[in-house]
Amino acid sequence: MPGSDNSKAPIPTALVGFDWQADLELITTAAREAGRVALSFFGQSPEVWWKNEGQSPVSAADYAANLSLETVLRRARPSYGWLSEETDDDPSRLDCDTLFVIDPIDGTRAFIAGKNTWCVSVAVVHKGRPVAGVLVAPALDEEFAAVLDGQASRNGAAIRVSLAPSDGPLKIACAQDMIAGFQPAIRSRIERVEHVPSLAYRLALVADGRIDATLVKRNSHDWDLAAADLILSCAGGSLTDLAGEPLVYNRPDVTHSVLLAATNQVLPALLQSLTPIARS
Incomplete structure (x- = not known):
């Protein structure tokens, strides 16, 4: 959950x-x-x-x-x-x-x-x-x-995820155009992290507490995610779809929709803040 x-x-x-x-x-x-x-x-x-x-x-x-x-x-x-x-x-x-x-x-x-x-x-x-x-x-x-x-x-x-304050700045790695997908209350708190080319490494940065979250564009693959997903989970974070559900690997289709990875402390608020723009 x-x-x-x-x-x-x-x-x-x-x-x-x-x-x-x-x-x-x-x-x-x-x-x-x-x-x-x-x-x-x-x-x-x-x-x-x-x-x-x-x-x-x-x-x-x-x-x-x-x-x-x-x-x-x-x-x-x-x-x-x-x-x-x-x-x-x-x-x-x-x-x-x-x-x-x-x-x-x-x-x-x-x-x-x-x-x-x-x-x-x-x-x-x-x-x-x-x-x-x-x-x-x-x-x-x-x-x-x-x-x-x-x-x-x-x-x-x-390693452990960060202890991001409930009302403070949030270091989030995502494409510039995805920031508009958050509601204004969250958007004003975002400190956008410069693009990290490796998705797996980006998730590891969340696990290591160097960033608080990352929003992942659709069409990532099992091989981008599986190892980092476990590392993040064992560090106190989660990678989910935008319904808050964990990922299932080794399906016939190994691509995924838009995903969110974050500390368990801030994940619910980030999921609730995402607008239809981010979910499309």
């Missing part, structure tokens, strides 16, 4: 007996190696192609990092499904209770431009819910991680 602290929620009975900590250790090792692979291309003008009718760039670094992850993870967990931005979607993933959800480089545009705000995003999703997640941002020397019912961390140290 919006406004509640899910970080201490009991593990559902269906999840008892699974060693998600072992999976976290596995994906962390794999993500670090993929980060090293990607970093070897960073600033070296890697070859770039365009996909989705020329809307999205993909570089040689994306493919190399994806191959690194796939080689390690599919060998270690052959029964797990696979969903990656840089692998053709295999509908058989829908038959898997557990799968890896991968973005080998989240923030490819930043990567290509030589900006350091990109990361490797790896999650384990079980029955629609992230249960282990890691973000490795090698150009920033940062690593975020969480496991179900655990504490989110940055570089091994526990």
Whole structure:
């Protein structure tokens, strides 16, 4: 529920007996190696192609990092499904209770431009819910991680969301045109954060208390969100749709509508403040 602290929620009975900590250790090792692979291309003008009718760039670094992850993870967990931005979607993933959800480089545009705000995003999703997640941002020397019912961390140290005052300024990362989607009482409190190209890293900034919220435009994907969603939840925040509902992963359609991520303290007020403009 919006406004509640899910970080201490009991593990559902269906999840008892699974060693998600072992999976976290596995994906962390794999993500670090993929980060090293990607970093070897960073600033070296890697070859770039365009996909989705020329809307999205993909570089040689994306493919190399994806191959690194796939080689390690599919060998270690052959029964797990696979969903990656840089692998053709295999509908058989829908038959898997557990799968890896991968973005080998989240923030490819930043990567290509030589900006350091990109990361490797790896999650384990079980029955629609992230249960282990890691973000490795090698150009920033940062690593975020969480496991179900655990504490989110940055570089091994526990992190928590900010304690934003109920009536004070709110640091919100969103596109300039989305600010108009908030009612005036909230809009006047917003301190807009400069664009953060990686959506996963932006969510991690909320988890780390550096910003209070982010409003996400429609058409984000499972691979942008799954790892960061868990990290945010374990840090005392939530990522929801505009009805306040948590996200379900590994559906036939892996895209999402407009989303809001925030500390649990301010999420209800932000959701109530959103106008039809923001919801369209």
